[in-house]
Amino acid sequence: MLSAYLTCGSLFLLSFILVSNAINIHSLANRWMGIFFLFAGFAMLSFVAERSPLRDQYPLLIPLLETTRFAMAPALYFSILHFTQPTTVVNRKHFLHFIPALIFILLLMGLSKYLPRQAGLLVMIGIKLQLALYWIAGFRIVLASQYRSTWLKQLMITVGVMIAVYLSSPWIGPLTNYGINSVLYLLGAGMATFLLVRQRNIQQIPVTVPRLNDKQLTSYKAKLEALMKEQAPYTDPDLTLPGLAEHLEISVHELSYLLNAGLEKNFYQYINQYRVAKAKELLSSVTHQHLSILAIGFEAGFNSKTAFNTSFKKLTGQTPGEFRKVVVRLDTNGH
Known part of the structure; x- marks a missing residue:
C-alpha cells in the first residue's frame, strides 16, 4: 500500500x-x-x-x-x-x-x-x-x-x-x-x-518524403482541387494535414510533398486561401448579410477571430470588415 x-x-x-x-x-x-x-x-x-x-x-x-x-x-x-x-x-x-x-x-x-x-x-x-x-x-x-x-x-x-x-x-x-x-x-x-x-520545444522539421513524378503530381493536384471544390473540407476548423491526406487517400508525406513542391505552399497557406475565398463569397452574398463577420469566419472554417482577420488581410490587403463595407457601398451605388 x-x-x-x-x-x-x-x-x-x-x-x-x-x-x-x-x-x-x-x-x-x-x-x-x-x-x-x-x-x-x-x-x-x-x-x-x-x-x-x-x-x-x-x-x-x-x-x-x-x-x-x-x-x-x-x-x-x-x-x-x-x-x-x-x-x-x-x-x-x-x-x-x-x-x-x-x-x-x-x-x-x-x-x-x-x-x-x-x-x-x-x-x-x-x-x-x-x-x-x-x-x-x-x-x-x-x-x-x-x-x-x-x-x-x-x-x-x-x-x-x-x-x-x-x-x-x-x-x-x-x-x-x-x-x-x-x-x-x-x-x-x-x-x-x-x-x-526535461521536455524540449517541439520543432517542425523537414520530413523526408518519397518524390512524386510529374504524372503523379498532376494527378494529385487535380484530385486535391476537385476535393476542395466538391467537399469543401477546409470549412472544418479541425482539419489537419493527416486529415486532408486521409480524404485524398494518400500518405501524409505525399500530401506534404504535393503542397510544398507542387504548389509551393505549406498546409495552412493552402487551406486558408480557400477559407478566405469562401469568406469573401459569404461577405458579398446578400443572403448572408444578417451574419456577423465572426460568424462568417467560422462558417468559412476559421476557428478564431484573430486567425480569420490575420489571414484575410494577408491575402486581400483588407480586414473582413473593410471588405464588407466596400461591397455594401458598391451595391448601394449600383456599380
Missing part, C-alpha cells in the same frame, strides 16, 4: 508542476496534461480510500473522486493535440468530448438508483474503453503529425503502459494484492515526471 500512497503523491505533485506552468513551455498542452494526471491521482486515491479506514471516515470521498473518471481521457487527448498542433483553438465542438463525464456526474448524484444492477459493470467497461480509444487517437496524432519529438512519443508509451496495467488489473491485481500494479504505476509516474520536466 506504501507504493500506492507514493504514486498518489507523485501524480499530484506532477499535476501541480504542469498546471502551474512551472516548466514555462507548452503552457496549454502542459495544463491539459496536468489535468489528466490530477484525475489519475484522484483515481489512485479512490483505490487507496476503498481499502483503508478513509472509506468509513469520509463516505463522500470516493464518489467525489470518481466524478472525474470520464474526463481523464479527453484531457490526455487535448494535451497531445496542443503539443503537436500548438495553434489549435478549443471551440464548442471540443466540449462534446466531456458529455460522458457530465452524464457520469449526474449518475453519481443520484440517478444511478434508476439503473439496473449491471449498469456498474457497463460504466467500468466504458471508462476502460474510453481510455484505450483516446490513447490510441493521441498516439496516432503524434505519429502522423509533422512534429517529431522522441520525448513525447516516450511519454505516450509510458502513459500507455500505465493504462495497460489499469486495463489488466482485474486479472493481475488480485494475484499480488494489487502490489505489482501500484509499483508499476509508481514507476510510470516517475518516468512521466522525468520526461515532462
Whole structure:
C-alpha cells in the first residue's frame, strides 16, 4: 500500500508542476496534461480510500473522486493535440468530448438508483474503453503529425503502459494484492515526471518524403482541387494535414510533398486561401448579410477571430470588415 500512497503523491505533485506552468513551455498542452494526471491521482486515491479506514471516515470521498473518471481521457487527448498542433483553438465542438463525464456526474448524484444492477459493470467497461480509444487517437496524432519529438512519443508509451496495467488489473491485481500494479504505476509516474520536466520545444522539421513524378503530381493536384471544390473540407476548423491526406487517400508525406513542391505552399497557406475565398463569397452574398463577420469566419472554417482577420488581410490587403463595407457601398451605388 506504501507504493500506492507514493504514486498518489507523485501524480499530484506532477499535476501541480504542469498546471502551474512551472516548466514555462507548452503552457496549454502542459495544463491539459496536468489535468489528466490530477484525475489519475484522484483515481489512485479512490483505490487507496476503498481499502483503508478513509472509506468509513469520509463516505463522500470516493464518489467525489470518481466524478472525474470520464474526463481523464479527453484531457490526455487535448494535451497531445496542443503539443503537436500548438495553434489549435478549443471551440464548442471540443466540449462534446466531456458529455460522458457530465452524464457520469449526474449518475453519481443520484440517478444511478434508476439503473439496473449491471449498469456498474457497463460504466467500468466504458471508462476502460474510453481510455484505450483516446490513447490510441493521441498516439496516432503524434505519429502522423509533422512534429517529431522522441520525448513525447516516450511519454505516450509510458502513459500507455500505465493504462495497460489499469486495463489488466482485474486479472493481475488480485494475484499480488494489487502490489505489482501500484509499483508499476509508481514507476510510470516517475518516468512521466522525468520526461515532462526535461521536455524540449517541439520543432517542425523537414520530413523526408518519397518524390512524386510529374504524372503523379498532376494527378494529385487535380484530385486535391476537385476535393476542395466538391467537399469543401477546409470549412472544418479541425482539419489537419493527416486529415486532408486521409480524404485524398494518400500518405501524409505525399500530401506534404504535393503542397510544398507542387504548389509551393505549406498546409495552412493552402487551406486558408480557400477559407478566405469562401469568406469573401459569404461577405458579398446578400443572403448572408444578417451574419456577423465572426460568424462568417467560422462558417468559412476559421476557428478564431484573430486567425480569420490575420489571414484575410494577408491575402486581400483588407480586414473582413473593410471588405464588407466596400461591397455594401458598391451595391448601394449600383456599380
